[in-house]
Amino acid sequence: MRILSGMRPTGYLHLGHLCLLENWLELQAEHECFFFVADWHALTTEYEDPSRIKEYSFAMVAEWLAIGLDPECSVIFVQSQVPAHAELHLIFSMFTPLSWLERVPTYKDQVRKLRALGKDITTYGFLGYPLLQAADILLYLAEGVPVGEDQLPHLELCREIARRFNYLYAPVFPEPQGLLARVKLVPGIDGQKMSKSYGNVIPLAASPEEIAELVNRMVTDPARIHKHDPGHPEVCTVFQYHRIYQPERAQEIEAACRRGEIGCVACKRELIAVMNRRLEPIRERRAALLAKPHLLLEVLEAGREKAAAVAATTLARVREALNL
Numbered sequence: 001m002r003i004l005s006g007m008r009p010t011g012y013l014h015l016g017h018l019c020l021l022e023n024w025l026e027l028q029a030e031h032e033c034f035f036f037v038a039d040w041h042a043l044t045t046e047y048e049d050p051s052r053i054k055e056y057s058f059a060m061v062a063e064w065l066a067i068g069l070d071p072e073c074s075v076i077f078v079q080s081q082v083p084a085h086a087e088l089h090l091i092f093s094m095f096t097p098l099s100w101l102e103r104v105p106t107y108k109d110q111v112r113k114l115r116a117l118g119k120d121i122t123t124y125g126f127l128g129y130p131l132l133q134a135a136d137i138l139l140y141l142a143e144g145v146p147v148g149e150d151q152l153p154h155l156e157l158c159r160e161i162a163r164r165f166n167y168l169y170a171p172v173f174p175e176p177q178g179l180l181a182r183v184k185l186v187p188g189i190d191g192q193k194m195s196k197s198y199g200n201v202i203p204l205a206a207s208p209e210e211i212a213e214l215v216n217r218m219v220t221d222p223a224r225i226h227k228h229d230p231g232h233p234e235v236c237t238v239f240q241y242h243r244i245y246q247p248e249r250a251q252e253i254e255a256a257c258r259r260g261e262i263g264c265v266a267c268k269r270e271l272i273a274v275m276n277r278r279l280e281p282i283r284e285r286r287a288a289l290l291a292k293p294h295l296l297l298e299v300l301e302a303g304r305e306k307a308a309a310v311a312a313t314t315l316a317r318v319r320e321a322l323n324l
Contacts, residue, residue, distance in 0.1 A: 001031045004142035006038040009056035013063045014201035016194035019183040021067050023146045033074040044126045066285035077303035084311035089135040134158035138173045139311050146179040170321035191219045191237045212272045220264045227263035
């Protein structure tokens with residue numbers, strides 16, 4: 001199976017990305033994978049100040065490699081370095097009804113939430129974000145796309161676009177399927193979905209001291225006043241992290257919490273230790289890679305060449321189907 005996925009360089013990666021990246025590692029071992037830095041997508045929300053997109057892009061690639069992505073096994077590249085993405089996006093925009101974009105469930109919700117944070121994203125670029133996403137996927141004839149649950153409507157739109165092109169012109173594109181990670185949603189420290197836009201993230205590069213400070217700010221059971229009160233772990237963000245990062249201990253922690261045998265402070269202390277053990281090797285490898293930027297450039301150039309070759313073949317078929 002050919003796999004494609006990407007991430008926007010709008011900040012440093014956080015724990016919400018880690019579960020998706022672990023999914024990438026599993027897919028890399030068995031399939032042909034294309035992973036890209038979605039820097040054009042970053043402009044949909046960062047168009048007023050794109051000054052740090054390049055910095056975040058380098059850090060992102062370093063973190064991918066630090067976690068275990070292998071450029072010998074996967075094609076790793078930057079979206080804007082393969083202009084065919086923009087060309088296919090333009091072609092798709094010629095036959096995609098405007099109503100298809102307006103009905104994407106996340107569109108109005110994101111506009112509302114980011115407006116509250118002082119960002120105006122009532123632009124064509126943001127409205128057309130799922131269309132560019134479809135071009136990213138279909139350009140490589142991808143059959144599988146690792147996504148979070150919130151991205152499934154975008155993927156369904158991608159399939160509709162593939163079907164419409166195949167019906168109107170010629171059967172060029174497959175209909176890609178979504179591949180969900182083991183962990184569907186990683187909460188932020190406030191209990192909402194973890195997102196850079198909401199300022200509730202734990203960065204992968206966070207120091208041990210920063211991790212301790214962020215974990216200690218996590219929302220716990222508001223009904224639990226005293227240490228030995230019976231707890232309700234199902235409403236506790238800290239417990240959700242225990243289930244993600246030490247599932248073998250989760251049942252024991254849940255039982256102790258419900259019986260009032262473990263307090264919130266002790267529960268957070270244990271989580272801090274678990275997370276630092278998990279993130280320490282990633283932090284060290286990331287720092288070593290960022291100290292050698294020429295190696296990252298070599299990885300991205302090799303990936304660009306491979307991606308551009310596949311993209312050119314697809315575009316040739318598209319142009320033929322359109323009589324261009």
